[in-house]
Amino acid sequence: MADSMTGSVEQCAVECVTVSCAAFLYDTSAMTCRQLSKPLTADIITTHPEMKAVQYYLSDIGCGEDDWTLYRKHCYRYYDIELSWDNAKTVCEGDNSSLVQLETADEASWLLSTIVPNGEPVDPFNNCTWVGATDREVEGTFKWIVGYGDITSLPWYGRQPDNSHGGQDCLAVMRNAHFDDAKCADRKVFVCEKEH
Template sequence: MEEIYANVDYVKPVGLRPSTNQTSRSGSDRRFLGAVVLLLGLLSFVLLAGLIGLGVHHRDSAAEHLAVRENLTERLQASENKTSSLSREIERLQTLSNRVKTCPDGWKRFECTCYLVSVETASWERGWQDCTSRGADLVIVDRAEEQLTCCSHGLQIKMDDMTVPQKMKPEHLDRPLVAGLQTFLTKIAKKDTWIGLMDRDQEGSWKWSDGTPLTLAFWWTGQPDNGGGHPKYGEEDCAVITANMGTDKNWNDLRCDASRPWICEKNAN
């Protein structure tokens, strides 16, 4: 038996030695796996970059939407404030419109005051007496601002048969209601007409018929001149408003005994 096993040659297993083909295939597999891993890494990087980009875009969009919403909110609030202000103004005007003011027959209304141009002509003193007998005064232009406070502001000044813009030549007319009244009186005066202004008590110290001093004047250029010293004109101590002249400079001084029409004024009822 020992001889039989001794004559048998040892044969080395062929399968235990790696072949060249197997080694080549293993290297290819490793390169393939490496390429796959690299590709997956690149894809992961691209996805990460995309996610970061989307996050930044979303943040910017959210900020932009927030700014738009805040802007719209501010505009809506401003619109509501304007609407509220307009509603209050409409209520105020409606209240004023209910205060209907009327004048006697023959008188013309300017806002809350009535005016009458006399048919006859006479001295300044006679005109003042006539106005007083009617429960009125010789017109006092300078107190129009106080007289007309009951009427609406910011609109046009409305009167019988005419309309005068409330804002007029700001370089000349400081107070718009006085300016409107001055224009109105110029239109209704057909000739030189007495107004309630005089300086009989003290030369050069002009006062209205109620004793208040003159503060806003519309003297014609070179006036008042007290007659310029000419004897034929005498002492010119009373004032007239002159028709057919510019409304900002159309007052003149005359002798108080000159015969002229006059303008009376009293509050509308």
């Protein structure tokens, strides 16, 4: 579940459309609603009796597929398989999407707390997630692969990017929302993104 707000059911519906939520719950007695990034399934509604006091509204603007999660007019899909950056990019392209492009700290924080499974590895370089940027054209100048241009500011981890031992040309995000340059042949989990 995502954001919660107070207001009429109409105000909640307008807010849901504005942020592209998939559905929302409305408590008529408290006049509050809670936005959802995915529609609820019938078994969730029937197995939680507390849901009977709440009205459920399904938006027609969700991602349309169970494996995808909607957030601010973009759909995201997490792949729990480790692939090289190029192979992950190919899988995303097969889904008519691209490797995720984290354009804001808010988006990175949401992604790491909602989509990517939690975990605090001892080594911060373990359990990173591929994102859609590379510096293959010009060493040290990372660019998003889908039309957003140069990346001017990222919260890099420590002394990153360092191109350690050469060939660290692909971008990964750590669980702490910091970025690292990594060898593109390394195998990591990844997230695909497409516009809604």
